[in-house]
Amino acid sequence: MHPHLIGLVAGAAAMIAVPAAIVGLSDNQRSGSLPAGPRKIEIAESLINYPLPGEFLARGQPAAAPIEKRAVPAFRITKQQVSLADYNLCVAAGACDAADATPSGEDVPVTGVSFLDAQAYIRWYSRATGEAWRLPTALEAAAAAAERFASDSFSAAADDPANPAVRWLRRYREEASVKRPADPKPKQRGHYGRNSLGVEDFGGNVWEWTSTCYTRTALGADGVVESITDNCGAHVLEGRHRAYISNFVRDGKSGGCAVGTPPENLGFRLVLDSDSMIARARIRLLDVLQFVIGNAARRNLS
């Protein structure tokens, strides 16, 4: 089934299932330890120059990502990345799989988590707190990262449409020239300092999952979008450079990275939606969607 079609079907199913899911809200609340409420930073509404994520082809040749001026509505994002200690509470509650992270006595961010792990944590934490937590979109991550936002470090454009190797060789040399020694050991939260908005550790050695799907966009001669292929089996991560990694991968070295040294660690931070009935319903909707899509995916496999 075409992904858009799956989305439609799943969406329709979710609409029907929502009322029941909302009724069930309080039943699902878990007892046990809860992370202390994370400090949040209010990111004011802004207008940013945003290089679109994904890969782009113009007349069949790799092209640079178009940069668009995008309005970003105000949102609240956690000052710090989710910590290993907090993540382990979810593990202790039986709602998350243990992360592939080295135990640490320090207050380190959780690492060794996949997109699916991040989602499991968010489901648990939202249920437990009754608040509407989610991953930031890549656009929100860019806004919150402010001057630390890197996007893709290198041009993706084809240098010579008749000779793709010219581009491969140039990128290889560019990547080799900026290669730095790996420093994968997670640092205490706050180690990398805060940016101009007060958000900590962005662009350190933990790349952050976003809720934005990887896409490939075909552009026409005049830069008009001809087709977009979504692949929500992989998501955008922001960090020192942008990366696209399959949902189940916990280790950044599996590549998926368009350029440069692969991400040293994969982690995440959270966005809090306004605490309204609508926001709560939204979590439920996402839960149900997740369930329905999961089922659809399993059906497709069998």
Add this chain to the structure above:
Amino acid sequence: MFTRRQALLGAAAAGVMVAALPSMASAAPVSEAEIAALPRQKVTLVAPPFVHAHEQVATTGPKVVEFVMTIEEKPIVIDDEGTVLQGMTFDGSIPGPMMVVHEGDYVELTLVNPASNSMPHNIDFHAATGALGGGALTLINPGEQVKLRFKATRSGTFVYHCAPEGPMIPWHVVSGMAGTIMVLPREGLKNEKGEPVGYDKVYYIGENEFYIPRDEDGNFKSYESHGDSYADTLEVMKSLTPTHVVFNGAKGALTGENAMTAKVGETVLIVHSQANRDTRPHLIGGHGDYVWEEGKFANPPAKDLETWFIRGGSAGAALYTFLQPGVYAYVNHNLIEAVELGATAHFLVEGEWNDDLMKQVEAPGPIPVN
């Protein structure tokens, strides 16, 4: 007198010559227009161990041979205990189907990654030149397809496999994404004296090793999805200790009702392919009359081999004329892998027994006492 018109005709004729002989690796690049003018042939692939119908000796000039392969991610049962591999396949089979063309032909592959799949895939042809064997030009996401053309400039049997990025490469390969292309010399196979040799039938044996994680009790684990299986599988892979070594995708896949067949006097070409790990095929009770161990037909074949060595990441070919009827086991002659891990196939050969080659002179009986 040499006219301008004659000169032009001469040039045109030279152009035709080039078009007719694009197989020469050293020839000047052939233009798109010249390739477009070549005859085209659509080939429907068949599942291994069988191979699509093909000419051994090319009866025409070079052509563009079109193939379509659809990538299927699906669970596959790999042994008689019902162990399930979260498999990844070219065209639904492990190994991927064998393609056959002639040296100088153009291979034009449409690779399809249906939206029902979960991962990006691509294809690296060891027979192709440039772009990581085509891998850099064929990476496609679920819901996409791509068309690659490459010129088959070297003859031989060659592996193709999926090669996305980083640890995805070995994982996709040991999940089943490898196959073989055979590029025959236009004039067919030749022995060490340059005399033509042919075959009555061809079998294509893809050997795979699998790395299935076990639970605390030592039982093989099964997973709901590829993603679920990934982390555990990677750990087993890094042990370099496979849990299964099989032919044609599953333990026993080429035995019993699916055993390969031949007749006494028939010449069989056995292509053996292993994309990841060394192996050593052996036909128990038979030989390799002519063996292209490295699989490359420009080299003279070795003769009368007992066991041949297939380097991981290559495919080799052995030609054998069956001389005796019976049941032959075709094994990876690491016999632990053959017997315990699954690398055994069978040939059932019909025909007349030849006492001259072998005879039981005396049946088993008590040891005589003097």
